[in-house]
Amino acid sequence: MTSIFEADGKQTACTIIEVSPNIVTQVKTIETDGYNSLQLAVGDKKEKHATKAAINHYAKANTPAKKITKEFRNYSIEKSLGETISIDIFEEGDSVQIVGTTKGKGFQGVVKRHGFSGVGEASHGQHDRQRAPGSIGASSYPSRVFKGMRMAGRMGGDRVKMKGLKVVKIFAEKNYILVSGSVPGHNNSIVLIQK
Amino acid sequence: MQSAVQFVHEQLTAKKETPKFKAGDNVTVNYKIVEGGKERIQSFRGDVIKLQGSGATATFTVRKISDGIGVERLFPILSPNIDGVILNKRGKVRRAKLFYLRERSGKSARIKEKRVN
DSSP, X not given: OEEEEXXXXXXXXXEEEEOOOEEEXXXXXXXXXXXXXXXXXXXXXXXXXXXXXXXXXXXXXXXXXXXXXXXXXXXXXXXXXXXXXXXXXXXXXXXXXXXXXXXXXXXXXXXXXXOOOOSSOXXXXXXXXXXXXXXXXXXXXXXXXXXXOOOSEEEOOOEEEEEEEEEEEEETTTTEEEEESOXXXXXXXXXXXXX | XXXXXXHHHHHHSOOOOOOOOOTTOEEEEEEEEEETTEEEEEEEEEEEEEEEOOGGGOEEEEEEEETTEXXXXXXXXXXXXXXXXEEEXXXXXXXXXXXXXXXXXXXXXXXXXXXXX
């Protein structure tokens, strides 16, 4: 992330995303596959790291084997096999949605994971309770803990969609776009941009 | 290889000439403010207590005592609203962050001047 200044001095936090050209590696149609979809791939793989099946599949689109392949069912762009979808589909000022996997936080307590405020005060006989979850239910009735009770556990590493992010700037020669605000995931992680 | 952040920073952030200052220095920051459609310059004089960050996000904090009350203001170093920074005095300090000044007042909150030949 970085930030940019507008002419009036307003500072906007931005994330830089590299948009490499996506190659159409398979076109599925209702006649052949029962549904319509486009398979897009990005990121070259070395030939020694790819299986023969993968090399031959991508060879149909005249490209080396790819690292990331994803199929899209709802699309508005008509492309045929071997064509590319590149950064020029974006314009400055576009509103985009970005899907990514959040950073893993490990096993976290309820205060961090669910925003609980902890139990009680520090004094008046309280002891080791400041980040505790408190009661998790009543006693003899219902004699059980309800499903979905918020407790401590693994946090992060979830698929998250950020909506309404603005494309602030485009650097077509470097394939970079600048998006306002933050996006899910660590540095150099892979995200999906939906327009 | 040049990182993406550096590339964007070089493309979009205007270069600025500011005197090099450190924590402990006494500076005057001339800051542009827009009031009712008119622009005027407000100056803020005080001691730099913190330099933070790098690139486009770098900021510094200036602390002054105004009518007996401590006032701190944070400025982005590369902000286009900064008209200029004037270095008044160089301070002799042993730390990069001078947060201890917040608990002090009067004589003990002074910073010794560094004599530069």
